[in-house]
Each structure stands twice: as C-alpha cells, then as structure tokens.
Amino acid sequence: MRDFHMPGRSEVLATNGMCATSHPLGAQVAIDTLKRGGNAMDAAIAGALVLGICEPQMTGIGGDCFVLYSDPKSGKVHALNGSGHAPAGASADRLRDAGHSAIPLTSPDAVTIPRAIDAFCHLSETVGTLGLDAILQPAIHYAEHGVPVAARVAFDWANDADTLQGSARAKYLSNGAPFQRGEIFRAPGQAGVLRRLAQQGRDAFYTGEIADDMVAALQAVGGAHTVADFAATCDMSTAPISGAYKGTDLIEHPPNGQGATAILMLNILSQFDIAGMDPLGTERVHIEAEAAKLAYDARNRFIADPDHTSRLDHMLSMDTAKKLAALIDPNRAMAAPADISEAVHKDTIYITVVDRDGMAVSLIYSIFHGFGSGIASDKFGILLQNRGAGFTLQPGHPNELSGGKRPMHTIIPGMLAENGHVTMPFGVMGGGYQPNGHARFLSNLVDFGMDLQRAVDAPRAFADGAVTKVERGYSDQVRQELADMGHTVVIPDTAIGGAQAIRIRDDGVLEGASDPRKDGCALGY
Structure with missing residues (x-):
C-alpha cells in the first residue's frame, strides 16, 4: 500500500469494466462505450480514435496499430497486425544511390501505407458488437468540436512542431505556433473522413477521394505511392508469442513487432538474482542496461517483416539467453552494439480495456515519430506516419527496405497470464524503450511485489544506444556509480515512456493503473 x-x-x-489510457477523454469514451452495451473491443477502438484527436502528435488515422485480445469464453489470446507495407515502388537502391545511409525521417520514403483504420474496421466487424458507425461517433464529435490541449500534449507539441511541413503546418499549428495548454484543437477534415467510414466502411479510406488525397500529397513531394498501394488488402491475423518469467507468462505480438525483444531480455535477467537487488539501486540498473544492449542487438539483427524473420526461435531460446547473460560483467558496462535498425521513437498511444465478460484488449496505435513524417494530405489533413524509417538500408539485411514489405516496428502491446488465464493487459509506451519497459514492469511486480500503480510510477532507466538514460527519480549516487562503471549517464529531457495496465483479479474486481508521465487515467464503473 502506498504512503x-x-x-x-x-x-x-x-x-463492470475498466479502461486505462494516456488521456482522460479517451478513457471516458471507452467507458461510455461499455455502458452503451459495447464490448472491450468496441471500447478500445472508440477510445483510440478519440486519442488521435487528443494526442495528434502521437497517433492518428494515418498510422498503424498492433492488437492483442482475449476471447472471454475460451481464454485464447489473439493477435492482429495492423501495420502497413512500403509502397510497391519503394527502393533501397535508389536511396543508397542518392547518398543516404538511413531513410530520411520527413521524406515520403519513410511513409508506409497506414493500416490502423483497416484493422479497426476488421475488428469492429469480427469482434465488436456495436458496429462501426456507433464506435466512430465520439471521435467524429471531438474532431468537429475540438478538444483542449492537455499539458503533456502541449509539451510534446512544442518539441515536435518543426517536423510539420506544407499543409500540415496550417492544420496542426495555431497561427503558426505550437498549440498551447488549454487551446482548442479541431480536425474538421478528419471528422469528414470518419463520417465516410461510418457510412461506407474501410473502402472509403483506402479507395476514392480520401485515398486520392493521401496519394496526391505523397506524390507531390516525390513519393512512389499509388492508389493501388492503398487499395491493396493484406493479411492481418497472426499468432502471439510468449515466454515465462518466474511463473508469469508474458504474451507479446510477433514480428514485425519487437515483442520478442522483451521476452529475450527477461530470459537474460532470469540468470541473475534481480529480486535480491535494491529495486532503485545501481546494480539493478546496470544489469538491466547490459541485458537491454544484448537483447536489442538481437532485435536489430533478426526482427523484420514476418516473411523475412527467420531467427525468432533462436531469440526466444533460453540457451541463447544464457549465452548472452554470460557476456555481462557485473562491474563494467559494455560498449553499445552498432544499431542496424535506423530509427526508434518515443511517440505513440496505448489503450487497454477489460469488459464485464472478461474480454481484455491491449491496443497500441502510432504514427511513429512526433507528428510522423510531418506530411499531411491537403484536403482532409490526414497526418501520415513515418514508420518506414524503421527499415534499414543495409544490403541483404532481413529488415532492408523493399516494396510491399513491412518494417520492424517498435510498438508492442502486452499481456500477462498465469496458469493459462489472462491476468493483465498492459502496455509501456516509449518507442525503443518498450521491450525494456515490459521487462522492467513485470520485474517490478514479480521480483519486488510492487502494487500495480507503484510498478508503473517507479523511476526508469534505459540503455539507449551509447547513453544510459536515468530519470530524476534516481539518486545522484546511483548516477555517479553507473558513470564509474563506464556508463555514459544522462538525465533525459522527457520522462521515459508511459504505462497503462489493468489487473483482472480472481474475485472479479478490476484494478487499473495509469502513468503520471502522461495526462491520462484509469476509469472504471
């Protein structure tokens, strides 16, 4: 119990039901959807779409999503891959010939086909109960009438506004400046898009005037995208992966998501007596940082489009983890492995909902970097993701950019299960930090017996490339001791990530926790 x-x-x-997410309006819409008779999937989609208006720097209908959800009758966990492909005309050779070693973040070459709307339409039809029209209405309302900009959103808006280009500046700036806390942000063009979706379904987005608007914006700045790229359909169904940590199963989304990285990291950590360490001490930060370097190096080597990921079993093997753990010096930091995957990010939203029947939904939805590519369609103002920056330009790499291929994704929804029953949908936003965040969160619960909210609140550290980011919640002594061990320690300007979680107790009570690093909350009824 907290002090x-x-x-x-x-x-x-x-x-009766619970939602935890990063903005109160999203949580409220989800709960209202449950009260109207919707199930957890209806509520999660309705809330997520509202978050695209509340947090447009993080997510929107020009982005992607990954989803885990449980069947309340069978208890089976399903996964859905709502990530898009590079256009058929994408070419790594062309970018290399132009002198690029990485995909430019604000170029059309970084824009993959947005598939979140495709995923939402599919899930509404196959899993939801209310119908697409009903679950779109809250987002239509807020896009039309506007929402006041929250404090954390205003902070991010100011940091990321320089990404905006062309017509996006008119639609996502207030008189040429970032929106301030309390200002009203409206997106009437998106309201029009959502109305057409409500009437016509997914084809309204991927064909016709809306798709033409996105293609025209991309082609105007040199994009290889065509209307055929948008109209193409793709298989979104997939199977989750999992690993066990001290009796608790961690369920993750498979590649092209980076969920396997979290499982590998926990397998490495299981070779050490983490529970015997100070939860806020130097030793734990050091061992976790070294485990992250090794797990992320494996991610960068192996994770790619599902059709190109061939070493997943190797990543999930405990033998692999034991060999990697043996490389960790308990007293000295290793050099960070070379980062092959070209870009990571810190911008996304996560929403989790559990309904009265026990369906649990874990949904993460993103446009990648802050304001994505910065490119918006002229008529409807659809801000397009730059998820293609997750590709590498290294020839022959499994994650090399190629037409029709999905990039490695940093967004990962999570679930915990015990004895075959889902006990907690959860997510930790924060781009590259997410696997580390999943491992840290589960360790907080299992190794240190933290209450759910404390496990979310606790200070974070992250070996991010060549530096070890250590939040201000740690003591100066810990930072100095880490520096003495060879870590390049920095205090990040922005807090690391943001988590949301719902515990499903055996007695039917739901416990929700929401990260104070964001503007959001958990709500139930």
Missing part, C-alpha cells in the same frame, strides 16, 4: 503522506495516486477499482 498516503506522499504524492501519488491509488489504483482504480471497479467490477
């Missing part, structure tokens, strides 16, 4: 003398928040408790 009530100290600042903080308690877990939210309810029995």
Whole structure:
C-alpha cells in the first residue's frame, strides 16, 4: 500500500469494466462505450480514435496499430497486425544511390501505407458488437468540436512542431505556433473522413477521394505511392508469442513487432538474482542496461517483416539467453552494439480495456515519430506516419527496405497470464524503450511485489544506444556509480515512456493503473 503522506495516486477499482489510457477523454469514451452495451473491443477502438484527436502528435488515422485480445469464453489470446507495407515502388537502391545511409525521417520514403483504420474496421466487424458507425461517433464529435490541449500534449507539441511541413503546418499549428495548454484543437477534415467510414466502411479510406488525397500529397513531394498501394488488402491475423518469467507468462505480438525483444531480455535477467537487488539501486540498473544492449542487438539483427524473420526461435531460446547473460560483467558496462535498425521513437498511444465478460484488449496505435513524417494530405489533413524509417538500408539485411514489405516496428502491446488465464493487459509506451519497459514492469511486480500503480510510477532507466538514460527519480549516487562503471549517464529531457495496465483479479474486481508521465487515467464503473 502506498504512503498516503506522499504524492501519488491509488489504483482504480471497479467490477463492470475498466479502461486505462494516456488521456482522460479517451478513457471516458471507452467507458461510455461499455455502458452503451459495447464490448472491450468496441471500447478500445472508440477510445483510440478519440486519442488521435487528443494526442495528434502521437497517433492518428494515418498510422498503424498492433492488437492483442482475449476471447472471454475460451481464454485464447489473439493477435492482429495492423501495420502497413512500403509502397510497391519503394527502393533501397535508389536511396543508397542518392547518398543516404538511413531513410530520411520527413521524406515520403519513410511513409508506409497506414493500416490502423483497416484493422479497426476488421475488428469492429469480427469482434465488436456495436458496429462501426456507433464506435466512430465520439471521435467524429471531438474532431468537429475540438478538444483542449492537455499539458503533456502541449509539451510534446512544442518539441515536435518543426517536423510539420506544407499543409500540415496550417492544420496542426495555431497561427503558426505550437498549440498551447488549454487551446482548442479541431480536425474538421478528419471528422469528414470518419463520417465516410461510418457510412461506407474501410473502402472509403483506402479507395476514392480520401485515398486520392493521401496519394496526391505523397506524390507531390516525390513519393512512389499509388492508389493501388492503398487499395491493396493484406493479411492481418497472426499468432502471439510468449515466454515465462518466474511463473508469469508474458504474451507479446510477433514480428514485425519487437515483442520478442522483451521476452529475450527477461530470459537474460532470469540468470541473475534481480529480486535480491535494491529495486532503485545501481546494480539493478546496470544489469538491466547490459541485458537491454544484448537483447536489442538481437532485435536489430533478426526482427523484420514476418516473411523475412527467420531467427525468432533462436531469440526466444533460453540457451541463447544464457549465452548472452554470460557476456555481462557485473562491474563494467559494455560498449553499445552498432544499431542496424535506423530509427526508434518515443511517440505513440496505448489503450487497454477489460469488459464485464472478461474480454481484455491491449491496443497500441502510432504514427511513429512526433507528428510522423510531418506530411499531411491537403484536403482532409490526414497526418501520415513515418514508420518506414524503421527499415534499414543495409544490403541483404532481413529488415532492408523493399516494396510491399513491412518494417520492424517498435510498438508492442502486452499481456500477462498465469496458469493459462489472462491476468493483465498492459502496455509501456516509449518507442525503443518498450521491450525494456515490459521487462522492467513485470520485474517490478514479480521480483519486488510492487502494487500495480507503484510498478508503473517507479523511476526508469534505459540503455539507449551509447547513453544510459536515468530519470530524476534516481539518486545522484546511483548516477555517479553507473558513470564509474563506464556508463555514459544522462538525465533525459522527457520522462521515459508511459504505462497503462489493468489487473483482472480472481474475485472479479478490476484494478487499473495509469502513468503520471502522461495526462491520462484509469476509469472504471
């Protein structure tokens, strides 16, 4: 139990349904959807679409999503891959010939076909109960009438506004400046898109005037995208992967997501007595940082489009983890492995919902970097992701850019299960940090017995490339001791990630926790 003398928040408790996400309006819409008779999938989609208006720097209908969800009758966990392909005309050779060693973040070459809307339409039809028209109405309302910009959103808006280019500046700036806390942001063009979706379904987005608008914006700045790229359909169904940590199963989305990285990292950490360490001490940060370097190096070598990922079993093998753990010096930091995958990010939204029947949804939805590519369609103002920057230009690499291929994705939804039953959908936003965040969160729960909210709140550290980022919640002594061990320690300007989680208790009570690093909350009824 937390110390009530100290600042903080308690877990939210309810029995009929729960949502935890990064903005209160998204959580409220999800709960309202449950009260209207929708199930957890309806609520998660409705809330996520509203978050695209509340947090447009993080996500939107020009982005991708990954989803894990449980069947309340069978208990089986399903995965859905709502990530898009590079256009058929994409070419790594062309970029290399132009002198590029990485895909330019704000170029049309970084724009893959947005598939979140495809995923939402499919899930609404096959899993939801209310119908697409009903679950789109809250987002249409907020896009039309606007939302006041929240504090964390305003902070990110100011940091990322320089990404915006062309017509995106008119649609996502306020008189040429970033939106400030409390200003009203409206997206009438997106409201029009959502209305057409409500009437006509997914084809309204991927064919006709809306698709033409996106293609025209991309071709105007040199993109290889065509209307055929948008009209093409793709298989989104897939199977989750999992690994066990001290009796708790961690369920992750498979490649092209980086969920296998979290499983590998926990397998490495299981070779050490993490529970015997100070949860906020130097030793834990060091061992975790070294495990992250090794797990992320494997990610960068192996994870790619599902049709090109051939070493997944190797990544998930405990023998692999044991060999990697043996490389860790408990007293000295290793050099960071070369980063083959070209770009990571810190911008996304995550929403989790559990309904009264026990369906759990873990949904993550993103446009990649802050404001994505910075390219927006002229008529409807659809801000297009730069997820293609997750490709590499290294010849022959499994994740090399190629037409019709999906890039390695950093977004990963998570779930925990015990004895074959889902006990917690959760997610940790933060781009490249996400696998580390999943491992840290589960370790907080299992190794240190932290309450759910405390496990979310606890200070974070992350070996991010050549530097070890250590939040201000750690002591100066820890930072100095890490530096003495060879880590290049920095205090990040932006807090590391943001987590949301819902525990499903045996007695039917739901516990929700939401990260104070974001503007959001957990709500139940």
